[in-house]
Amino acid sequence: MSRRTIIPFGPQHPVLPEPIHLDLVMEDEKVVEAIPSIGFVHRGLEKLVEKKDFIEYIYVAERICGICSFMHGMGYSQAIEQIMNIEVPERAVFLRTIWAEFSRLHSHLLWLGLLADAFGFENLFMNCWRVREKILDIIEETTGGRVIFGSCKVGGVRKDIDPVTLKRIDKLLAELEKEIKDISNVFMNEYTVKRRLVGVGVLSKEDAHVLGAVGPMMRASGIAQDMRNLGYGAYSKLEFEPITRTNGDSYDRCAVRIDELFQSISLIRQAVDKIPEGPVDVKVTGNPDGEYFARLEQPRGEVVYYIKGNGTKFLDRVRVRTPTFANVPALLKLLQGCDFADVPILILTIDPCISCTER
Amino acid sequence: MSSLSKSPWxxxxxxxxxxxxxxxxxxxxxxxxDVERFGIINTGNPKHADIFVVTGSVNEQNIDVIKNLYNQMPDPKVVVAVGICAATGGIFRECYNVMGGIDQVLPVDVYVPGCAARPESIIDGIVKATTILEEKYKKMKESKSLVKKGRV
Amino acid sequence: MSEKQEFKSITIDKLVSTVKELSAKGYRLVQISCTKLDENMQLNYSFDKDYEFLNLKLDVGKDAQLPSVSDIYWSALLYENEIHDLFGLSIEGMAIDFKGNLYKTAVKTPFGNC
Structure with missing residues (x-):
């Protein structure tokens, strides 16, 4: 029996863009147990509802996380709209869907880049981020922001996309598709990449279910659940199937996200094709009274927005359960028994978003 | 211009x-x-770094981490606060767990505005920081203590 | 576009047995949250099975002793520690008890005392 040592990992670490701290209990080179301590990014923004009214709060919601910012705003608005029975115009719903899928594209490419960086393939990292800039350009052109869009509001959206730009988006997608194919070829078929990913950190279907994993994490283990199937946004009018894999290892988690890139491209294409004419917002009157759980599929998985209103303009409670929060237990499970050198890869394959998690 | 400001890490x-x-x-x-064209390299090791780029605001749990990282960096060093949260606390200023901008704990040399700060302004901020780095370096060179620390 | 959501009120003594039942039926734990009402605390245990959303509602006093469900759903430990740290409710038998150190906040139990 070898001696046990505890290696502190983080909060500042070259592989971590964001701070999380893990105490890794080691036996030689193997991790026996991982104990997280979080809270380095805890701001307590759920409590800001006492100071900002429900219309204003969307600015805070968007800043829960800078990567899926648009979908946070979207989730928040959907919950409020449900409570207040606001009928959002069709065009706004389609625009939201287009922007949401663009954020998924940029988020997944960002993640692929970080993963490439974690296993030391810097060229691939740079390539992913180079392609990502094209997406950010179109996002900036249509919303005005690169990472915080600010285009979603309660009752609709703030901006419209004109027909000329919509046409250009179509052209851009063809370009993106080609470039993403090139990148995905490296991730899926390159010998060195496969050496680092195949069979590393296997999460079984049962574990994924019991540990409450969500999003690509859960789908890579063979559970076909995608919240977009709930039919929010324009998804009920678009065609898509949840993407699943069965092995549940790092390679499959990567494969799911790569396939989702192509899925997002297809969804944007369909949405651009079917988008109806009309207004993009409705006037919001009154105050929310009631409670609702809005569930959305973010790039990292299912997000839950619980909102409780009391009939005044200040809400009683906003509670966000973000996808990374749900995926942390699965990560802790994955870390048990892994090699120390694989720790960065395993942390990254859950696509951690710490500022979401800690709010 | 010294080698330090031509390639700040x-x-x-x-x-x-x-x-x-x-x-x-x-x-x-x-x-x-591509900031590497200015010789700027992102390092994960505080002991290799000249410029400390901090995003976000100070809170109860990370205050020691920030101080610790800053203290580990060799002199001369420059602190760049990126984004409005790092400057004042921004939209989260009123949160119970936010103490305010980075200047609550560290001497900040450059503030980069924006929510989120744009890459152009971040680069601008870092280039400004290199000038300050140069000045600090000169001042240090003048003082004799530098010789002992072995950085000349 | 709205999804159907089922709300069910239960009491503390029924909590563990109800959660056990749901677990046996194949439900996934979606989240546990807490809301401070005027006098009481309201807990929501949310579950999902094939896109069906089920919510257990629990009204408890501020000094209530809650049983942990982390031996049924291990992932509950993070939610429970969070509720303990931010709302000051005491929860017994958590799989890992951070003893109030999961979140280090400037104010103790910021959501509990307002």
């Missing part, structure tokens, strides 16, 4: 930021903006 730490500024800091390193 930066250390990035996310102090309760929303991630928006962090991914923009990273975007600066990638082909579109």
């Amino acid at each position: 930066i250390l990035h730490y996310d102090a309760s930021s929303c991630n928006g500024c962090d991914i923009e800091v990273l975007a600066c390193l990638t082909p579109m903006y």
Whole structure:
């Protein structure tokens, strides 16, 4: 029996863009147990509802996380709209869907880049981020922001996309598709990449279910659940199937996200094709009274927005359960028994978003 | 211009930021903006770093981490606060767990505005920081204590 | 576009047995949250099975002793520690008890005392 040592990992670490701290209990080179301590990014923004009214709060919601910012705003608005029975115009719903899928594209490419960086393939990292800039350009052109869009509001959206730009988006997608194919070829078929990913950190279907994993994490283990199937946004009018894999290892988690890139491209294409004419917002009157759980599929998985209103303009409670929060237990499970050198890869394959998690 | 400011190495730490500024800091390193053409390299080791780039605001739990990282950096060093949260606390200013901008704990040399700060302004901020780095370096050179520390 | 959501009120003594039942039926734990009402605390245990959303509602006093469900759903430990740290409710038998150190906040139990 070898001696046990505890290696502190983080909060500042070259592989971590964001701070999380893990105490890794080691036996030689193997991790026996991982104990997280979080809270380095805890701001307590759920409590800001006492100071900002429900219309204003969307600015805070968007800043829960800078990567899926648009979908946070979207989730928040959907919950409020449900409570207040606001009928959002069709065009706004389609625009939201287009922007949401663009954020998924940029988020997944960002993640692929970080993963490439974690296993030391810097060229691939740079390539992913180079392609990502094209997406950010179109996002900036249509919303005005690169990472915080600010285009979603309660009752609709703030901006419209004109027909000329919509046409250009179509052209851009063809370009993106080609470039993403090139990148995905490296991730899926390159010998060195496969050496680092195949069979590393296997999460079984049962574990994924019991540990409450969500999003690509859960789908890579063979559970076909995608919240977009709930039919929010324009998804009920678009065609898509949840993407699943069965092995549940790092390679499959990567494969799911790569396939989702192509899925997002297809969804944007369909949405651009079917988008109806009309207004993009409705006037919001009154105050929310009631409670609702809005569930959305973010790039990292299912997000839950619980909102409780009391009939005044200040809400009683906003509670966000973000996808990374749900995926942390699965990560802790994955870390048990892994090699120390694989720790960065395993942390990254859950696509951690710490500022979401800690709010 | 000394070799120091021609190739400053930066250390990035996310102090309760929303991630928006962090991914923009990273975007600066990638082909579109490519700060490496200025000789700027992102390092993970505080002991290698000249410029401390902090995003987000100070809170109860990360205050020691920030101080610790800063103290580990060799002199001369410059602190760049990226984004409005790092400057004042921004939209989260009124949160119970936010103490305010980075200047609550560290002497900040350059403030980069924006929510999220744009890569162009981040690069601008870092280039400004190199000038300050140069000045600090000169001042240090004049004082005799520098010889002992072995950085001349 | 709205999804159907089922709400069910239960009491503390029924909590563990109800959660056990749901677990046996194949439900996934979606989240546990807490809301401070005027006098009481309201807990929501949310579950999902094939896109069906089920919510257990629990009204408890501020000094209530809650049983942990983390031996049924291990992932509950993070939610429970969070509720303990931010709302000051005491929860017994958590799989890992951080003893109030999961979140280090400037104010103790910021959501509990307002």
